[in-house]
Amino acid sequence: QVQLVESGGGSVQAGGSLTLSCVASELPSTYSMAWFRQPPGKEREGVAGIDTEGSTLYADSVKGRFTVSHDIAENVLYLQMNSLKPSDTAMYYCAAHPRGWESPRIPVLGLRSAAFDYWGQGTQVTVSS
DSSP states (O other): OOOOEEOOOOOEEEOOEEEEEEEEEESSOOOEEEEEEOOTTTTOOEEEEEEOOOOOOEEEETTTTEEEEETTTTEEEEEOSSSSGGGGGGEEEEHHHHHHHTSOOOOHHHHHHHHHHHEEEOOOEEEEE
C-alpha cells in the first residue's frame, strides 16, 4: 500500500524559505503527486502538483514563490517555498494519485483533494511577521 511521510516543516520569519519533502513507498511507475495545505479553521486547499512526465501545476497564491519537484528514482516529493508569508501558515500534506495510461496528467487532474487517493500525516509550517 502507498505510504507518504512528510518532513521539513517548522517556524520561519516572513520572507524566509523552507523546503518540504515527502518520502513515498509502493508507488507505481506512473503517478501524480501534490502538496495540499490546511490553514487553521479552513478547508484543505491545493498548493502544487507534479506528474511522472514532469508537468507541474500551481495554485495562483503560490505561483512564482513555490517550486514543486521530485526525485523519481527515490520516490521523494519536494516543495521549495520562498518569500513566505504569514498566510502560508498551515499544515502541509503530500498526496498521491497512482495513474494508468488512461489517467490524466496533473494539469488535467488538478488540485482537488478528492482526486488523490493517498495522504501523509502532514508537517506544520508557521510563518511569523
